[in-house]
Amino acid sequence: MSTKAEQARPAVLLNPLEGDPTDADSHIGGPMLWPIDEPWPWCDGTAHDPKSGREPFVGAVQLYRRDFPELPFPDGTDLLQVFLCTLHHDVPHAYGPDVRLVWRDSAEVVELIEEEPQPSVQEELYVPTVNVLEPVRFSERATKVSGGTKIGGWTAWWGSEPVEFACPECGAAQRQTLSLATHEPSGDDVEWEFGDEGNLNVLTCPEDVRHPVSVHVG
Ligand SMILES: [Zn+2]
Ligand SMILES: [Zn+2]
Structure with missing residues (x-):
């Protein structure tokens, strides 16, 4: 076993x-802090099956820096959405929902969007229940990887072979940043399901977290 595999990461x-x-809270599946004067994110639908086209993204998670200072917040931001x-x-390594990250300065949001756009059609598998978060900090070794949302x-990797992802913009090796889980160690599942x-x-770029991300479902 290599030393690298033994290495602990926060x-x-x-x-x-x-x-x-x-x-105003960190959460899964709750209301998003979104300004009224900024366009809501939409998926262009090119990777959907032919029955569905362009649809709005759904707010899934938001994490404030005061609760999760471990995240790589760019300067001047304090909220990951x-x-x-x-x-x-239907994309390689990531058959499932598409993902969009927004890094925001919450202090700049003055007037909130009145209503979040709702998709005309959704896969129930990917829709979260509404949750508050009670974070648990630990040190994780590559040999004992938690399957929970973290x-x-x-x-x-579960059944799949480990994949190395390079940043599409600068080529840096991307790092594990966020994992959404079907099953939580607590047993209180969010009731969404990814893969089997x-x-x-x-996975995000270590040089600039706003470079395009990679998604792996497994
Ligand atoms: Zn889509
Ligand atoms: Zn990059």
Whole structure:
């Protein structure tokens, strides 16, 4: 076993718990802090099956820096917002919802969007229940990877072979940043499902977290 595989990385289990969060809270599946004067993210639908076209993304996760300082927030931002297009996207290594990350300065949001756009059609598999978060911090070794929803740590590859992802923009080796899980260690599942009861992993560029991300579902 290589030294690298033994290496510990900091990780945080989000540990979702059914609740009633606001846009001012870190959460899964709750309302997003979105300004009225900024276009909502839409999926162009090119990777959907032919029955569905352009659809709005759905607010899936938001994480404030005060709760999750471990995230690689770009200067001047304090909120990570994760959006899913809740339809099947047929792309290599990532058959599942499409993912969009938005890094935001929450102090710049003055007036909120009145209503979040709703997709005309969704796969129920990818729609989260509404949860507050009770984070659990730990140190994760590549040999004992948690399958829960988390930030940081290592990628849970399950049955698939490990894949190296390079940043499409600058070529740097991307790093495991966020994992959304079908099953939580607590047993309080979010009731979404990725792959064969696996995880949806988001890998980001270590040089600039706003470079295009890679998604792995396994
Ligand atoms: Zn889509
Ligand atoms: Zn890059």
